[in-house]
Amino acid sequence: MSTVSSSASSPSSPTLPLATRADSLVGSVIDSSTSMLAEYTHDIVKFGMGAPAPDMLPSSEFARIAKSVFSPESFTYGETQGEPILIDALLNYLQDTYQIPEEHFGKRERIVITSGGMQGLDLGFKLFVSPGDLVFCESPTYTNGSATAMSYEAEVVEVPVDHEGMQVDVLDEFVARAGRAPAVIYTIPTFQNPAGVTMSLARRQKLLDFAHRHNSVILEDNPYGTLRFSGDDIPSLSQLSPNDPLIFGVRTFSKFVAPGLRIGWVDVDPDVRGLVINAKQTMDTCTSMPTQHMVAQWLNEGCANNHVDHLRGAYLERKKSMEAGLERLFGDEIRSTDPDGGFFLWVTFEDESVNTEDLLPVALEEGVAYIPGPAFSPAGAFTNALRLCFASNAPDRIDEGLTRLRSAIDKYRPPHSRARH
Amino acid sequence: MSTVSSSASSPSSPTLPLATRADSLVGSVIDSSTSMLAEYTHDIVKFGMGAPAPDMLPSSEFARIAKSVFSPESFTYGETQGEPILIDALLNYLQDTYQIPEEHFGKRERIVITSGGMQGLDLGFKLFVSPGDLVFCESPTYTNGSATAMSYEAEVVEVPVDHEGMQVDVLDEFVARAGRAPAVIYTIPTFQNPAGVTMSLARRQKLLDFAHRHNSVILEDNPYGTLRFSGDDIPSLSQLSPNDPLIFGVRTFSKFVAPGLRIGWVDVDPDVRGLVINAKQTMDTCTSMPTQHMVAQWLNEGCANNHVDHLRGAYLERKKSMEAGLERLFGDEIRSTDPDGGFFLWVTFEDESVNTEDLLPVALEEGVAYIPGPAFSPAGAFTNALRLCFASNAPDRIDEGLTRLRSAIDKYRPPHSRARH
Numbered sequence: 001m002s003t004v005s006s007s008a009s010s011p012s013s014p015t016l017p018l019a020t021r022a023d024s025l026v027g028s029v030i031d032s033s034t035s036m037l038a039e040y041t042h043d044i045v046k047f048g049m050g051a052p053a054p055d056m057l058p059s060s061e062f063a064r065i066a067k068s069v070f071s072p073e074s075f076t077y078g079e080t081q082g083e084p085i086l087i088d089a090l091l092n093y094l095q096d097t098y099q100i101p102e103e104h105f106g107k108r109e110r111i112v113i114t115s116g117g118m119q120g121l122d123l124g125f126k127l128f129v130s131p132g133d134l135v136f137c138e139s140p141t142y143t144n145g146s147a148t149a150m151s152y153e154a155e156v157v158e159v160p161v162d163h164e165g166m167q168v169d170v171l172d173e174f175v176a177r178a179g180r181a182p183a184v185i186y187t188i189p190t191f192q193n194p195a196g197v198t199m200s201l202a203r204r205q206k207l208l209d210f211a212h213r214h215n216s217v218i219l220e221d222n223p224y225g226t227l228r229f230s231g232d233d234i235p236s237l238s239q240l241s242p243n244d245p246l247i248f249g250v251r252t253f254s255k256f257v258a259p260g261l262r263i264g265w266v267d268v269d270p271d272v273r274g275l276v277i278n279a280k281q282t283m284d285t286c287t288s289m290p291t292q293h294m295v296a297q298w299l300n301e302g303c304a305n306n307h308v309d310h311l312r313g314a315y316l317e318r319k320k321s322m323e324a325g326l327e328r329l330f331g332d333e334i335r336s337t338d339p340d341g342g343f344f345l346w347v348t349f350e351d352e353s354v355n356t357e358d359l360l361p362v363a364l365e366e367g368v369a370y371i372p373g374p375a376f377s378p379a380g381a382f383t384n385a386l387r388l389c390f391a392s393n394a395p396d397r398i399d400e401g402l403t404r405l406r407s408a409i410d411k412y413r414p415p416h417s418r419a420r421h
Numbered sequence: 422m423s424t425v426s427s428s429a430s431s432p433s434s435p436t437l438p439l440a441t442r443a444d445s446l447v448g449s450v451i452d453s454s455t456s457m458l459a460e461y462t463h464d465i466v467k468f469g470m471g472a473p474a475p476d477m478l479p480s481s482e483f484a485r486i487a488k489s490v491f492s493p494e495s496f497t498y499g500e501t502q503g504e505p506i507l508i509d510a511l512l513n514y515l516q517d518t519y520q521i522p523e524e525h526f527g528k529r530e531r532i533v534i535t536s537g538g539m540q541g542l543d544l545g546f547k548l549f550v551s552p553g554d555l556v557f558c559e560s561p562t563y564t565n566g567s568a569t570a571m572s573y574e575a576e577v578v579e580v581p582v583d584h585e586g587m588q589v590d591v592l593d594e595f596v597a598r599a600g601r602a603p604a605v606i607y608t609i610p611t612f613q614n615p616a617g618v619t620m621s622l623a624r625r626q627k628l629l630d631f632a633h634r635h636n637s638v639i640l641e642d643n644p645y646g647t648l649r650f651s652g653d654d655i656p657s658l659s660q661l662s663p664n665d666p667l668i669f670g671v672r673t674f675s676k677f678v679a680p681g682l683r684i685g686w687v688d689v690d691p692d693v694r695g696l697v698i699n700a701k702q703t704m705d706t707c708t709s710m711p712t713q714h715m716v717a718q719w720l721n722e723g724c725a726n727n728h729v730d731h732l733r734g735a736y737l738e739r740k741k742s743m744e745a746g747l748e749r750l751f752g753d754e755i756r757s758t759d760p761d762g763g764f765f766l767w768v769t770f771e772d773e774s775v776n777t778e779d780l781l782p783v784a785l786e787e788g789v790a791y792i793p794g795p796a797f798s799p800a801g802a803f804t805n806a807l808r809l810c811f812a813s814n815a816p817d818r819i820d821e822g823l824t825r826l827r828s829a830i831d832k833y834r835p836p837h838s839r840a841r842h
Contacts, residue, residue, distance in 0.1 A: 015636075016549075016638075016666055016692070017549060017637065018548060019547070019550050019604070020551045021551070025696055025700050025703070027702065028501075028699075028703075031501050031706060031707075034498055034499070034501070035502070038500065052497070054494070055493070057493045059491050059492055059493045059496050060491075062487075062491055063491040064488075066483075066487035066491065066711075067487065070483055070487065071480055072475035073475070073681075074480060075480050075682065076472050076473070076478060076679070076681050077452075077470060077472050077681060078681065079455050080449075080452050080455070080456070081456070084459075115536055115683075115704075115705045115709070116705050118704065118705050118706045119705045122703060122704050126440070126442070126572070127446075128438060130440040130442070133440070144702060144706070148703040151700065183440070215438050245437055258496035259496070259497055259498045259706075260495060260496040260497050260498060260707075260710030260711060261496065261709065262707065262708065262710070272437065275439070275446055278447065278448040278449075279446050279572065281449040281452045281565060281568065282539075282542075282543060282565065282572045283536075283539065283569075284540045284543070284683055285539045285683070286452075286681075287683065288536070288682065289682070289683070290483065290682065290715075291712065294711075
């Protein structure tokens with residue numbers, strides 16, 4: 001057991017008998033930013049959290065739906081695997097919209113409704129990571145995912161990402177160096193968080209080959225897949241290798257409906273699903289019932305297609321606004337990724353001495369929030385990078401936010417001078 | 422890594438690379454009963470699940486409230502520790518209703534809103550149980566709690582329960598026998614699940630003394646504490662030892678408001694709270710936002726006091742009906758506990774050859790559901806006992822259900838004959 005000092009005065013318990021894994025509970029810079037921003041009272045343009053804009057959330061539709069669908073059954077315990085009415089509505093939506101053969105998307109016996117995509121990650125790592133196991137993740141990555149792996153005492157290894165996604169060619173070298181294969185490869189192949197890049201088809205096939213050779217599980221985190229606004233579709237890993245027990249698919253309603261619902265799903269081999277259900281019983285019994293009933297009704301009313309079309313149009317416009325603003329205000333001081341969907345631009349300052357963690361308090365003072373690059377690396381790399389969410393603000397607010405960011409960088413580091421740092 | 426056979430046909434992955442803890446994901450008989458019952462089409466009186474009756478759920482109030490409180494803020498990410506408006510409403514309710522000095526209940530810096538009491542248990546065991554650690558639980562116990570401890574590879578030890586709750590006098594002997602102290606003592610001291618008994622004040626004080634001597638954490642699961650309908654209040658362990666870092670208090674809205682909400686809270690030392698927040702970030706980011714906003718408004722409108730008064734009156738009446746029915750129909754064939762609150766009677770057949778797992782399919786065929794005794798013991802004890810929830814049905818349905826149970830036992834084992842088993 002590890003111990004921490006306690007400020008409490010109980011004479012016989014100077015230290016708490018914490019589990020060994022408590023040392024690995026590193027906390028989330030991303031989530032903490034929600035609490036941190038709540039303490040500021042002046043106007044801040046929020047490019048930080050990966051959340052849809054308030055005007056993109058169907059809250060009035062849900063208020064109407066709540067009044068009609070809430071019944072006592074919406075408030076009692078439900079099945080751990082999720083409400084049948086929601087699972088059916090979801091499968092109908094996926095099949096009608098994407099016109100993909102049934103086996104490529106989940107069938108009912110492959111689906112468990114989860115409390116957000118985050119619980120999908122918790123379930124996957126809880127099932128497949130023993131203490132000391134290797135987990136390969138992307139670098140940069142969504143560190144709430146890698147932190148969950150670490151909460152089960154994984155040893156996380158960062159694999160570089162370029163414009164084609166995870167550099168899967170280096171995986172065998174990483175295995176040779178470690179002397180063992182990863183238990184889990186954690187990837188966000190489509191509109192990656194935070195880099196915005198999409199893994200190429202060739203790399204997806206190489207990754208599948210790697211996983212099969214080493215009997216490693218691929219945890220495919222796909223929160224943004226429905227939000228492509230340009231370019232051609234690339235099949236998900238789940239679609240490329242249907243019915244593959246090594247692919248643990250994690251999906252969510254957070255990005256194309258609303259994150260506050262905390263509803264997602266996992267799409268897994270039926271044998272794995274039984275274990276997922278057992279594991280979820282030890283987590284929260286079942287997912288919130290009133291929200292499951294609301295989303296089922298929203299899908300059954302056919303609200304999703306119009307809504308997603310609207311999101312795609314709006315997010316493309318917002319991405320273009322942000323790219324134009326960055327070009328106008330920062331020119332060749334920065335380079336940025338150019339995503340075909342999702343929420344994020346990943347911006348890197350050419351001047352490697354720019355430290356985006358040091359810049360953040362200046363930016364907040366100026367009235368703009370972002371997430372610093374090191375928040376996306378378990379090792380704290382990417383000190384001169386930052387993540388900007390273009391989805392959360394309309395174009396005029398994006399311009400205002402970028403103007404404030406320009407002002408912040410000028411205050412933080414006057415042009416042609418590094419004297420302040 | 423342990424492995425399971427997989428029915429999938431991927432040539433290079435005959436077995437799944439499961440984590441060692443996957444062997445310990447035993448599944449919940451209690452939760453599975455929800456799915457099992459959904460498959461029956463004939464009328465069944467449900468004494469199984471520990472859920473409030475449909476007519477005790479304020480679903481129409483919530484439909485009204487949803488329409489007025491839902492805003493875009495109800496559908497985006499919230500703070501991991503919970504919505505401030507809900508935490509304030511909760512603390513006001515607890516303080517106004519129970520008139521207990523502030524330090525005896527949680528202060529804001531002690532509270533984290535959780536996704537049901539179940540997530541509170543997951544958080545507690547995740548923070549305090551390393552693989553191989555001892556966890557003491559009650560026998561019988563709420564096995565979803567002990568299963569969560571086992572999911573972190575705890576070695577669970579069952580401590581007998583009598584009419585005064587956990588037999589704390591035997592704890593030191595158990596420590597001597599094991600050669601080590603428990604990391605966690607998991608207890609439901611008030612209106613215990615499933616036994617319905619309440620730990621006496623003397624035993625509570627002995628349990629606190631034991632925990633302090635051994636630096637063991639007490640995970641105090643208190644879902645029913647608000648539902649006393651007879652007898653005198655006994656302070657919770659949290660109240661008896663305020664600001665004690667060794668007490669991890671788990672509470673929930675499930676039993677006095679509605680379980681489908683999946684909202685609970687933990688009441689812990691502020692130092693522990695920081696770790697709870699980090700751990701919850703790896704589980705679900707935050708608890709469902711629309712339901713948090715609904716419950717905050719429900720509390721702020723003052724709905725809770727009338728509702729809880731109504732529940733207490735109804736549940737006392739229902740308990741008396743069930744006791745009278747058992748006396749009338751089963752006489753001295755059984756003995757039952759006599760709770761002062763909560764949801765459950767624990768019924769033991771004097772004939773030890775009665776096997777309540779074998780009886781269950783007969784009972785379901787007759788149209789009555791219960792949970793068999795072994796579901797409340799990790800070791801599968803209590804084969805001649807069963808749990809009856811009196812809270813879920815009105816008195817006339819209780820009579821009907823018990824008549825069907827009488828009929829089931831007669832069919833399962835004709836009077837004066839054990840020939841069939």
